[in-house]
Amino acid sequence: xxxxxxxATEIEAYIERHALQQGDKLPVLDQLIRQFEVSKTTMTKALxxxxxxxxxxxxxxxxxxxxxxxxxxxxxLFSTQGFKxxxxxxxxxxxxxxxxxxxxxxxxxxxLGTTPGDMVYFVKRIRYIDxxxxxxxxxxxxxxxxxxxxxxxxxxxxFEYLETALGLNIGFSDxxxxxxxLxxxxxxHLELxxxxxxxTVETIFHLTNxxxxxxxxITYHYEHSQFVVQANGLYL
Amino acid sequence: xxxxxxxATEIEAYIERHALQQGDKLPVLDQLIRQFEVSKTTMTKALxxxxxxxxxxxxxxxxxxxxxxxxxxxxxLFSTQGFKxxxxxxxxxxxxxxxxxxxxxxxxxxxLGTTPGDMVYFVKRIRYIDxxxxxxxxxxxxxxxxxxxxxxxxxxxxFEYLETALGLNIGFSDxxxxxxxLxxxxxxHLELxxxxxxxTVETIFHLTNxxxxxxxxITYHYEHSQFVVQANGLYL
DNA sequence: TATTGTAATTGTACATGTACAATTAATCAA
DNA sequence: TTGATTAATTGTACATGTACAATTACAATA
Numbered sequence: 001x002x003x004x005x006x007x008a009t010e011i012e013a014y015i016e017r018h019a020l021q022q023g024d025k026l027p028v029l030d031q032l033i034r035q036f037e038v039s040k041t042t043m044t045k046a047l048x049x050x051x052x053x054x055x056x057x058x059x060x061x062x063x064x065x066x067x068x069x070x071x072x073x074x075x076x077l078f079s080t081q082g083f084k085x086x087x088x089x090x091x092x093x094x095x096x097x098x099x100x101x102x103x104x105x106x107x108x109x110x111x112l113g114t115t116p117g118d119m120v121y122f123v124k125r126i127r128y129i130d131x132x133x134x135x136x137x138x139x140x141x142x143x144x145x146x147x148x149x150x151x152x153x154x155x156x157x158x159f160e161y162l163e164t165a166l167g168l169n170i171g172f173s174d175x176x177x178x179x180x181x182l183x184x185x186x187x188x189h190l191e192l193x194x195x196x197x198x199x200t201v202e203t204i205f206h207l208t209n210x211x212x213x214x215x216x217x218i219t220y221h222y223e224h225s226q227f228v229v230q231a232n233g234l235y236l
Numbered sequence: 237x238x239x240x241x242x243x244a245t246e247i248e249a250y251i252e253r254h255a256l257q258q259g260d261k262l263p264v265l266d267q268l269i270r271q272f273e274v275s276k277t278t279m280t281k282a283l284x285x286x287x288x289x290x291x292x293x294x295x296x297x298x299x300x301x302x303x304x305x306x307x308x309x310x311x312x313l314f315s316t317q318g319f320k321x322x323x324x325x326x327x328x329x330x331x332x333x334x335x336x337x338x339x340x341x342x343x344x345x346x347x348l349g350t351t352p353g354d355m356v357y358f359v360k361r362i363r364y365i366d367x368x369x370x371x372x373x374x375x376x377x378x379x380x381x382x383x384x385x386x387x388x389x390x391x392x393x394x395f396e397y398l399e400t401a402l403g404l405n406i407g408f409s410d411x412x413x414x415x416x417x418l419x420x421x422x423x424x425h426l427e428l429x430x431x432x433x434x435x436t437v438e439t440i441f442h443l444t445n446x447x448x449x450x451x452x453x454i455t456y457h458y459e460h461s462q463f464v465v466q467a468n469g470l471y472l
Numbered sequence: 473t474a475t476t477g478t479a480a481t482t483g484t485a486c487a488t489g490t491a492c493a494a495t496t497a498a499t500c501a502a
Numbered sequence: 503t504t505g506a507t508t509a510a511t512t513g514t515a516c517a518t519g520t521a522c523a524a525t526t527a528c529a530a531t532a
Contacts, residue, residue: 002515023446029483039517044484057408059445060483061525067446069410077413078467170469172293174305177313178462179415179435197433197458199415208469209295209495210259210303222433226414231314233406233444238485265513275487280514296513297495445525 007038007046012055015066026056026064054230067230074228075129077201078175091130092157097189098124099151101143108140111204111215119143123154126189132224136189139216146213171208177201182219190221197222243274243282248291251302262292262300290466303466310464311365313437314411326365328393333425334360335387337379344376347440347451355379359390362425368460372425375452382449407444413437418455426457433458 001009011032020026027035033043047064050056057067075090099122106116121141127134139158141149146162153161162168177199184194192198198219205214237245247268256262263271269279283300286292293303311326335358342352357377363370375394377385382398389397398404413435420430428434434455441450 004515028481041516041518045515047483054408054410057442057444057446058483059525060523061481062445063482063525065446067408071412074412078465172290172303172466172468174290175465175467176307176310176462177465179433179456179458181433197415197417199435206293208293209298210293210301220415222415226412229314229411229413230408231411232408240485264511277486277488281485283513294513295495296493297511299495299512 003038004042004045004049007036007042008049008053010036011046011050015055020066022066022068022070024066026066028063032064052232054232069228069230071228074226077227077229091128092134093128093131094155095126095128096123096151096154097126098122099149099154104140104142108215111202112140112142112212114142114144114212121146121149123149123158125154129224133190133221134224135218135220136186137216137218139214142213145207145211168213169208171206171210173203173205175201175203186219190219192221199225239274240278240281240285243272243278244285244289246272247282247286251291256302258302258304258306260302262302264299268300288468290468305464305466307464310462313463313465327367328370329364329367330391331362331364332359332387332390333362334358335385335390340376340378344451347438348376348378348448350378350380350448357382357385359385359394361390365460369426369457370460371454371456372422373452373454375450378449381443381447404449405444407442407446409439409441411437411439422455426455428457435461 011026015026026032029040029043029047032047033040036043038046047056047058051058054067054069056064058064101119102122103117104112104114104120108120109116109118112118112120120143121139123137123139123141125137127137141158145168146166149158149161159170163170179197179199182190182192182194182196182198186198187194187196190198199222201218201220203214203216203218204212205216206212247262251262262268265276265279265283268283269276272279274282283292283294287294290303290305292300294300337355338358339353340348340350340356344356345352345354348354348356356379357375359373359375359377361373363373377394381404382402385394385397395406399406415433415435418426418428418430418432418434422434423430423432426434435458437454437456439450439452439454440448441452442448
């Protein structure tokens with residue numbers, strides 16, 4: 001683990017240990033540098049990381065403060081590593097409906113930047129959050145990048161396996177979201193009625209080297225899913 | 237404008253000028269440094285900024301590459317500065333339904349971190365994208381921070397006014413999203429039926445100094461809005 | 473009391489330099 | 503030709519140091 005990541009983790013622990021709340025002030029930069037025995041660059045990068053994660057915010061001339069969202073039970077949508085919940089870890093379970101190795105359909109191939117017919121693992125599963133149906137997920141993994149998957153892995157966390165066992169470096173993702181009415185075929189999986197509202201999120205996941213390896217379509221159960229996003233301003 | 241921001245802008249222009257496409261390689265770091273005549277730190281920060289904006293991605297040992305989303309017509313949800321579209325600017329219009337200065341309701345006060353009764357500007361407007369109804373927006377601005385607003389400003393871009401005319405520094409925001417069925421009262425504004433699906437996004441906007449100044453609830457028209465998010469991985 | 477000016481505090485921008493890790497290309501061995 | 507090894511390329515981590523801008527606190531002034 002990199003030093004600035006390690007430092008960030010330690011600062012998180014510090015915040016937790018001292019039970020700091022929204023708006024509370026951390027020690028000043030110089031003090032943090034001395035306290036955690038790192039260089040200014042490293043501390044600055046650690047703080048920047050925490051800022052991007054929505055843990056703190058920095059105010060020039062004033063100090064470094066704790067930033068916390070006060071609402072519970074919201075899912076963090078944009079942590080590239082699957083589902084990560086707001087502080088409290090929820091219980092995530094999966095029910096695998098389909099698992100097969102197939103030639104890539106044309107529309108999927110476009111999104112994965114490959115040719116139709118290239119072999120892909122297709123995974124279809126229902127995901128539960130604290131015992132409730134959260135979403136239906138349909139994913140396609142390029143076998144050229146993910147050489148092996150099995151039903152056992154797919155029942156657990158796929159991304160965990162990709163990172164830990166296969167050593168893949170997951171980089172960035174493009175997500176496309178829209179809201180619509182549930183078709184009958186999907187509604188029955190979510191135990192909802194056709195025509196009920198639903199959020200659909202298509203995501204194309206890339207490795208750090210830019211190669212797309214996973215295309216997934218997730219349809220969320222509107223009663224059992226709500227999301228929080230902590231955004232940081234970008235200049236124009 | 238800061239040097240690294242300026243540099244980032246120039247690199248964007250470079251990409252545009254050379255019509256670089258998804259996956260195309262930029263000059264190597266050293267070359268960029270010489271070409272744009274900045275230090276390594278500045279160039280690194282500029283590139284990091286472009287990476288966060290989803291314009292490029294960097295691969296150690298390999299190079300710097302252009303990252304582009306290929307789908308058009310999607311709204312970028314998370315550019316703190318109101319609505320910014322994917323490359324092509326859309327035509328955004330507003331129809332102001334209400335505009336008044338009122339004592340802050342209790343539930344709003346909680347979100348704005350103020351006391352009930354504190355004066356706030358309440359703005360309710362329909363927003364159109366390319367002539368279609370995009371959403372209904374209800375916003376509350378703390379008068380303590382936004383001393384003056386008028387109907388004319390509210391018909392245009394409020395954030396533009398806050399930044400340019402008032403010189404406010406908009407920092408970060410917390411967004412809460414959920415999907416549900418439209419109630420009759422909102423449906424009629426969007427020219428939809430009660431029970432139709434809708435995405436609702438509550439956002440609390442903060443200044444760079446951490447003070448919340450705007451609480452807004454936006455309900456999107458499900459047929460005229462779809463979103464793109466370019467996410468970058470965060471470590472665990 | 474209110475306001476203005478000023479100095480201390482504190483984080484950010486930026487430069488320079490060293491070391492290193494991941495990738496890619498070239499080389500060599502089988 | 504294939505596979506392993508090596509070397510060159512290229513971006514990232516990290517250290518140190520200077521200058522500066524935004525904030526805050528406090529003193530001076532009206």
